Amino acid sequence: MKKKSEQGYPKMVVGVDIGGTKISAGLVKNKEVLIRETIPTPNTDNRKDVIEAVFSVIKKVANKEIAGIGIGVPGLVDTKAGIAYDIQNIPALTGASLKNTLENYWGTPVSVNNDANCFALGTKNYGNGKIFQNLIGLSLGTGLGGGVVINGHLYEGAGCGAGEFGFLPYNGGIMEQYCSGKFFLHQYNITAKKAALLALQGDKEALQMFDHFGYHLGKAIKIIAHVFAPEAVMLGGSISKSFQLFEKSMWSEIRNFPYSHVIDKLEVVSVTNPDIAIVGAASLIEN
Secondary structure (H helix, E strand, O other), rough: OHHHHHHHHEEOEEEEEEOEEEEEEEEOOOOOOEEEEEEEEEOOOOOHHHHHHHHHHHHHOOOOOOEEEEEOOOOOEEEEEEEEEEOOOOOHOOEEEEHHHHHHHHHEEEEEEEEHHHHHHHHHHHHOOOOOOOEEEEEEOEEEEEEEEEOOEOOHHHHHHHHHHHEEEEOEEEEEHOOOOOOHHHHHHOOHHHHHHHHHOOOOOHHHHHHHHHHHHHHHHHHHHHOOOOOOOEEEHHHHHHHHHEEEEEEEHHHOOOOOOHHHHHEEEEEOOOOOHHHHHHHHHHH
C-alpha cells in the first residue's frame, strides 16, 4: 500500500459510487474531490458491460499516483473478499469480485462496501453529520439504501447487511416501493425527477405525490427511531434534492410517535454535498 499523507489520508484516492442509474467517480485528495465524472449505469444483464463501465469512469479520473480505490455498490458485500452480493437494482454485478478485478488491473488497494454505508460514512466523517455520534444515512434514489453509524463508527452487521431498511415489510409490499423512485413510477407512472419539476411549477397532482411520499418516508423514519433512536437521519440520493416538497408531510407523520423525547431531539437533514458518497467511498481506503 502506498504511503498515506501526514493528515492520515491517502495522497490521492479514487472514490466510486455505483447506482442503479449512474456511476460516479472522483479523484479525492484531502477529503475534496478534484475531478468528478459520471456515466449512465448500463441497463444490461451482462456483467462484463457493467464492469467495463466501472473501469471507464475510473480511468477518467485516476492517475499513477492513486493510493487506492474505494467503491460503494447498492447491495450486500463481502467486505474482506470485495465480492458484491444481492445487487437488486444491478443484478449483473451480483457475485462480481470487484476487489480482485480492479486490484489486478490497477495494482493498488481496493475496498468495496455498500453504497449507503459509504454515504453514511462520508456524512459522518466529512459532512454535516460530524456533530452526531449516532446517525442513520438514507439514500433515496432508484432504491432505498441505509447506513448505520453507532457511537461514531459505521455498523455493517453480518455480511454488511445492516441498514437494509428498504426490504422491511410495509403496506403489503416492502418499504423501498414507497420510499424511493419506485414509488413515483409504480404509483403514478412518472419519474421522481419529472414529478419534482411539475411540483415546483405548482402542479397540484405532483405536489400531492410528494405529500404522500413524505408520509411514507415518515413511517420509515419512525420504524428506524424505534430501533436505533438516532440523533439524526441524513438524507441523500436524487430524491433528497426535493426535500422541501415532502418535508412537511414527513414531519407530520414522524411527530405521531409514542416517545416525544426521542423525536424532539431528532434531526432530519438533507445532505446537499453531491460528492459525499464519493468521499465516503474514498475513505474506505483510510478506514
